[in-house]
Amino acid sequence: MDIMKKPIRKFIVFTVLIIVALIYPGLIIGCSGQDNGTEINQNDEPPKLTILKSKIFVGTDATYPPFEFVQDSAVIGFDIDIAQEIASRLEKEMEIVPISWDFSYKIPEDKKLDMIISAISAEEGNDEFVDLSDPYYIMEFMFLVLSDDQLKIREDLKGKKIGMIDHEIKNLSPEYLKDYTIEEHKDVLVMLEELRNKKIDGLLISIPVGKNIIEENDAIYRVLEVVKSERSFSIVFHKGSPLKDAVNQILSEMDEDGTYQEIYDKWFLFSAQ
Numbered sequence: 442m443d444i445m446k447k448p449i450r451k452f453i454v455f456t457v458l459i460i461v462a463l464i465y466p467g468l469i470i471g472c473s474g475q476d477n478g479t480e481i482n483q484n485d486e487p488p489k490l491t492i493l494k495s496k497i498f499v500g501t502d503a504t505y506p507p508f509e510f511v512q513d514s515a516v517i518g519f520d521i522d523i524a525q526e527i528a529s530r531l532e533k534e535m536e537i538v539p540i541s542w543d544f545s546y547k548i549p550e551d552k553k554l555d556m557i558i559s560a561i562s563a564e565e566g567n568d569e570f571v572d573l574s575d576p577y578y579i580m581e582f583m584f585l586v587l588s589d590d591q592l593k594i595r596e597d598l599k600g601k602k603i604g605m606i607d608h609e610i611k612n613l614s615p616e617y618l619k620d621y622t623i624e625e626h627k628d629v630l631v632m633l634e635e636l637r638n639k640k641i642d643g644l645l646i647s648i649p650v651g652k653n654i655i656e657e658n659d660a661i662y663r664v665l666e667v668v669k670s671e672r673s674f675s676i677v678f679h680k681g682s683p684l685k686d687a688v689n690q691i692l693s694e695m696d697e698d699g700t701y702q703e704i705y706d707k708w709f710l711f712s713a714q
Contacts (some may be wrong), residue, residue, distance in 0.1 A: 490531070490684045491555045495544045497533045499524045500549070500557040502542040507649055507708045508560040508674075519560045519708040524576060524676075526700060530691045546571055549678060556678050556688070563675035576673035577692050577701075580612060581709075582649045584665040586643045587636065595666055596620075601642035604632040609647060612670040629654075637661065652711045659712065 491497045501511045501520060509518040516537050528535035538552055542559050546567045563576050584591050588602065603621040605613075609622060624641050626632040629650060635641045646654070655662055678685045695701040 449535060467506065490687055491533065492553060495534060496536055496616075497528050497531060498536050498538050498553050498555045499528070500538045500540040500552060500554045501559045502540055503537075505560050507652075509558075519578070519704065520560060520674075522704045522707065523701075524556075524558045526704065527688055527691050530694070546677070548677065554679075555684060556676050556682075558676045560674050561677055563673045570680065572678040572680055572682055574676035574678070574685060575689045575692055576675050577640075577673055578674040580670040580672040580674075581648045582609075582613060582645045582668050582670055583648055583655065584643060584645055584668065585636070585651065585655070586665050587639075587660045588659075588661055588663045592643075592665060598643050598665075602640075604635060604641040604644035606632070606646070609645075612647075612672040613645065613668070617668065635661075638712060645703075648709050648711070656712050664711075 452599075499522075501509045501516065503511050503516045503518070505518075507518055508520045509516060511517075516539075520535070524537075525535055538554055540549055540552060540554075540557065540559070542557070542561065547570050548554055548557065560578075561573075563573050565574065584595055586598075591600060599620045601620075601621060602624050604624045604626050605626055606629065607625040610618070610625065624635075626635075629646070632641070632644055632646075633654070636644055647670075648667070655664060676688060678688075692701070695704075
């Protein structure tokens with residue numbers, strides 16, 4: 442009887458070992474003493490920065506000059522130059538993907554995108570569905586008065602009527618505006634006409650809008666001062682994208698080495714500065 446039991450026991454032990462090996466393969470390797478520490482955990486692979494190794498897909502709504510707009514069938518603008526510099530420093534080709542940005546702060550699911558740059562405000566609470574880069578642009582306003590006025594500094598306008606486009610008022614701090622009577626306007630041309638007719642004493646207008654006005658009418662208007670607003674723009678990424686940190690680093694480097702200023706001056710420097 443014992444002679445018959447031994448083969449049966451061997452068979453049972455062999456069968457158990459096979460089952461254990463199938464369920465816990467690491468246990469057998471560890472027990473064999475042959476683990477040389479080079480086992481690769483596929484889950485520890487670093488996440489990819491972009492969809493394709495050699496290309497970065499950048500979404501933009503090209504309807505907002507001078508940030509992004511179409512000229513001679515090409516998409517150009519301040520944002521596009523910033524994105525191109527980022528792509529170059531990532532050593533990637535850039536492909537612009539046309540999108541319609543609806544301010545829902547959701548990346549279009551039907552588009553292949555690594556990031557979006559489209560003059561998007563970096564307002565608190567807008568990062569529920571996406572990640573936002575550090576601000577790459579802070580909106581600036583020019584304080585315009587008539588060229589023949591004897592005003593020297595903005596304090597000379599305390600208590601005076603100052604025109605602003607209605608939806609831009611929130612971009613300047615109440616502390617800055619408290620000394621003036623703000624006259625709301627919906628149309629820039631109407632506001633300029635009121636300044637010429639001296640129905641208002643000055644106006645505050647964003648540089649992207651005011652740049653062409655001052656350059657084409659420098660005999661009529663002059664800039665009293667330039668002031669930074671509370672509105673800034675950020676680049677949008679998929680939630681958790683590792684590209685965000687890489688881009689933030691590049692933006693910092695561009696600021697330090699002067700590249701950012703060169704791009705800024707190309708699009709926003711005006712002759713009166």
